[in-house]
Amino acid sequence: TASALKDIISHAKEYGFVFPSSEIYDGLQAVYDYGQNGVELKNNLKTVWYKAMTMLNDNVVGLDASIFMHPLTWKASGHVDSFNDPMIDNKDSKKRYRADTLLEERAAQLEDEGKEAEAKALLQKMAKCLDAGDLEGVRQIIIDENIKCPVSNTANWTEVRQFNLMFSTQVGAVSEDASLIYLRPETAQGIFVNFLNVQKTGRMKVPFGIAQIGKAFRNEIVARNFIFRMREFEQMEMQFFVRPGTEMEWYAKWKETRMKFHLALGIPATSLKFHDHDKLAHYANAAVDIEYKFPFGFKEMEGIHSRTDFDLKAHQDLSRKKQQYFDPEINENYIPYVVETSVGADRLFLAILCNAYTEETVGEGEQEKQRVFLNFHPALAPVKVAVLPLVKKDGLAEKAQEITNSIKFAFNTTYDDGGAIGKRYTRQDLIGTPYCVVVDYQTMEDNTVTVRDRNTMTQERISIADLKEKIGYAVSM
Ligand code: ATP
Numbered sequence: 001t002a003s004a005l006k007d008i009i010s011h012a013k014e015y016g017f018v019f020p021s022s023e024i025y026d027g028l029q030a031v032y033d034y035g036q037n038g039v040e041l042k043n044n045l046k047t048v049w050y051k052a053m054t055m056l057n058d059n060v061v062g063l064d065a066s067i068f069m070h071p072l073t074w075k076a077s078g079h080v081d082s083f084n085d086p087m088i089d090n091k092d093s094k095k096r097y098r099a100d101t102l103l104e105e106r107a108a109q110l111e112d113e114g115k116e117a118e119a120k121a122l123l124q125k126m127a128k129c130l131d132a133g134d135l136e137g138v139r140q141i142i143i144d145e146n147i148k149c150p151v152s153n154t155a156n157w158t159e160v161r162q163f164n165l166m167f168s169t170q171v172g173a174v175s176e177d178a179s180l181i182y183l184r185p186e187t188a189q190g191i192f193v194n195f196l197n198v199q200k201t202g203r204m205k206v207p208f209g210i211a212q213i214g215k216a217f218r219n220e221i222v223a224r225n226f227i228f229r230m231r232e233f234e235q236m237e238m239q240f241f242v243r244p245g246t247e248m249e250w251y252a253k254w255k256e257t258r259m260k261f262h263l264a265l266g267i268p269a270t271s272l273k274f275h276d277h278d279k280l281a282h283y284a285n286a287a288v289d290i291e292y293k294f295p296f297g298f299k300e301m302e303g304i305h306s307r308t309d310f311d312l313k314a315h316q317d318l319s320r321k322k323q324q325y326f327d328p329e330i331n332e333n334y335i336p337y338v339v340e341t342s343v344g345a346d347r348l349f350l351a352i353l354c355n356a357y358t359e360e361t362v363g364e365g366e367q368e369k370q371r372v373f374l375n376f377h378p379a380l381a382p383v384k385v386a387v388l389p390l391v392k393k394d395g396l397a398e399k400a401q402e403i404t405n406s407i408k409f410a411f412n413t414t415y416d417d418g419g420a421i422g423k424r425y426t427r428q429d430l431i432g433t434p435y436c437v438v439v440d441y442q443t444m445e446d447n448t449v450t451v452r453d454r455n456t457m458t459q460e461r462i463s464i465a466d467l468k469e470k471i472g473y474a475v476s477m
Pocket of ligand 1: 186218220227228229230231233234235300301302303342343344345346347348
């Protein structure tokens with residue numbers, strides 16, 4: 001379903017998935033809150049990821065490190081010196097843009113006009129300037145291309161400046177004693193600095209991995225596309241420590257494992273692809289993205305990186321604490337190499353929501369109508385079952401309540417007796433509830449209920465005694 005992003009955004013808002021942050025004050029750019037259904041979906045995604053990582057793979061254990069870390073952490077990782085985006089301001093509108101994004105958009109425009117060679121040349125020229133740290137050169141390209149600010153429509157640009165994406169704050173009560181610390185821009189470093197703690201206390205043998213879910217913060221200049229690029233977001237990262245020289249085998253294995261994960265969540269293969277990095281970050285010797293076909297094109301959802309021993313070595317140098325592992329199989333000490341998998345919980349959420357959003361025509365002739373439903377994998381759906389008494393009278397409501405109470409701790413169940421049954425089905429379709437259990441007059445006689453399937457809209461009659469087991473099975477991964 002190639003639905004427009006705006007339909008997804010309004011659906012997410014209207015049905016309690018995602019709200020703009022502090023909306024009564026007109027929101028805060030690139031910050032969002034997850035509503036009553038969003039939090040369920042997001043928690044389900046995190047649980048499935050965490051279980052897949054730690055239970056399906058040998059030798060992967062969890063961690064929950066703090067958001068605040070010693071400031072030297074970010075010196076060692078390279079974030080203090082080079083976690084920058086080049087930005088430029090328009091003097092008339094006072095609007096700030098990423099210089100590279102302005103040029104990438106120009107290149108995309110040229111491509112649309114069929115001028116592919118020109119587009120490529122432009123991107124190459126920009127990459128050359130950025131690599132050389134030639135910010136004046138980047139500005140010159142923007143001027144030469146006569147790129148105008150979309151707000152003021154003028155080309156009156158400031159110089160290009162490097163802008164660090166890390167948020168900082170102070171620890172300590174008295175300003176003189178306070179020292180600058182950062183909100184982590186990635187969760188990975190919390191894993192690196194705990195590598196030996198986990199290895200020793202868990203008696204872990206290389207190869208092994210550490211998986212973690214947590215918040216990360218980046219002061220993104222260009223924040224757009226809803227929850228695709230946020231200033232406060234959540235990452236699900238795993239660092240896998242391996243013997244140097246074996247990293248490419250593990251890189252290949254994790255590529256495959258991670259792609260299978262997304263397929264298992266119900267994303268079709270045609271909406272996913274690998275995208276190899278042409279240009280590698282300073283810490284990597286191989287890197288690939290798993291891209292999802294968002295309504296605004298194929299874009300990165302997850303990164304898989306072979307990070308060598310860059311991070312552990314940098315931490316060893318700066319902390320002067322050895323970050324070595326003694327490998328009993330080869331009788332050698334070494335700093336392990338690392339293969340990382342890093343997926344944004346919010347980006348995965350957006351992909352799952354886009355993928356689930358379905359518009360279809362049902363019925364025929366006079367009866368024909370449009371319906372919208374969210375086709376979530378049952379294990380991911382915020383609500384698994386809605387129990388609906390056909391009517392409130394004659395004890396049906398009480399019976400339905402009783403059924404609800406008997407299953408509600410096993411899986412997320414709601415009870416709804418408000419309005420016509422068709423309306424109640426629709427409400428559940430719109431939030432992606434896979435099953436509606438209906439209590440009718442026959443229920444009062446033989447203790448059976450009907451179970452309506454969200455996708456096929458067909459009904460099956462089953463015994464109440466089988467409900468917990470059958471639905472429990474259907475909503476598991
Ligand atoms: P991008 O190029 O889109 O900025 P990145 O390459 O900087 O992403 P990484 O640093 O590799 O991203 O982070 C790993 C994952 O974290 C990404 O694949 C993405 O899913 C998620 N992520 C990164 N930045 C953001 C953000 N601002 N908002 C939401 N998710 C993000």
